[in-house]
Amino acid sequence: MTKRVTLTQAWEGTADCLNCSLRSTALFGGLTRDDFEQMHEPVEQVELQPGEVLYNAGDSGRYMFTVRSGLLKLVQYLPDGTQRIVRLMSSTDVLGLEVLVDKPYEHEAIVLRVSELCRYPKETVDRFSKTNPVLQKDLLKQWQKELTAADEWLTKLSTGPAKKRMANLLLRLVEDDSNECFLFSREDIGSILSITIETASRILSEFKKLNLIKEIRSNHLELNIAGLTELIES
Amino acid sequence: MTKRVTLTQAWEGTADCLNCSLRSTALFGGLTRDDFEQMHEPVEQVELQPGEVLYNAGDSGRYMFTVRSGLLKLVQYLPDGTQRIVRLMSSTDVLGLEVLVDKPYEHEAIVLRVSELCRYPKETVDRFSKTNPVLQKDLLKQWQKELTAADEWLTKLSTGPAKKRMANLLLRLVEDDSNECFLFSREDIGSILSITIETASRILSEFKKLNLIKEIRSNHLELNIAGLTELIES
DNA sequence: CGCGCAATTGAGTTTCGTCAAAATCGGTGG
């Protein structure tokens, strides 16, 4: 089991949205200085450590979150107790969209790597989206982004033989414009690809033998992108 | 391969949205008589036959669709040619939300059972959503509905052993308030559960032996709901 | 250095896919 640490850290530090480096790609890109000054409740910013739980499935919260940096996992559980990671969230992704339509959080959100998040109440989004068509459209875009990600998760990471799924995962984890990526625990890999930790380990060992990957240092891989791509298309 | 029939049928018959029986649950539930009269392009209605293709992945269309009755599948393809059904759409579901954010259709939409659809251009939705908060919220709800469905598809129909996945599929296909359901081709079942047609067939045979299902007539099943539920939770 | 946890490796079993053959279904035409 992955460690569970309840989130005790206080949300401290009001974010400086106007000078935010992500502003153009984030949800509040279309808001003006005036808008920010009119907010009843400021956007708060926080840094979270691996293992911390942002929220639990079923919680009825009023907060939404934008990822500034880092990586989180969204987890759901099956009736028989099986755990499944249904999405990975990183920079510019929005967590908790569902509270906007008055639903409780649908996943457990757990931090995988040190992450910086912005937090804002749904009322803020609600209010500005009524009059601001840009925010309105950005909301739809975020939702569509998540839906596309969900479909890709299904087709690329949950269909076909485990080796191809693993190759797809590795390519997805590549930090842009490089051929390197960081891995996480076999437990998490298994829960993403729906395989056991043993199979995950075996496949990675085989990939090393075939020179498809090279372990630079612990959990830091150099990928043979061409080779992995070929494997997927075969 | 499933049959492919191109959609030649003309869209005929303007829909009577004001008296639509689905109006309260559909996208235009919040519009008034005035709104409907102001539409540049009317909502059109059509009936489609099994096998007909509503749109292809990659098509850049301007139409969205609401399912009045029937059943359609949304299909995506993998690099190696594998086909995967990523969602089933039935009454009150909306197809083609992605055109609202100027994306081409992300799936191939194919009719599984005789279906009645309403068709409307995205401009209509765009225009009314700007001023109509109800439609605005309904849009978000539709998106969230699809996202939830996508997550459930992943956890229930794509995780764990094939028998449990099949049981989950059968329970999902139950016509409400009964214990009966209609099946489709083994090909489609396979493409939903990511198994071969042979495994699909074998599992159904075994379910019959175990009295988990009973075939009333061809592809029409009576389910032992308690038994299937137990299987899933074991 | 040694403890604890995660990861790897191995052996045996189960599940599922592949290939091939037989059975069934639906429709068509004699």
Place this chain on the structure above:
DNA sequence: CCACCGATTTTGACGAAACTCAATTGCGCG
């Protein structure tokens, strides 16, 4: 009405892939 055809489904035998259980190794940290 029945015989026939093609397509789909079912069944069987075998092999490959993935899981389980168990033992071992490796790593981080006190």
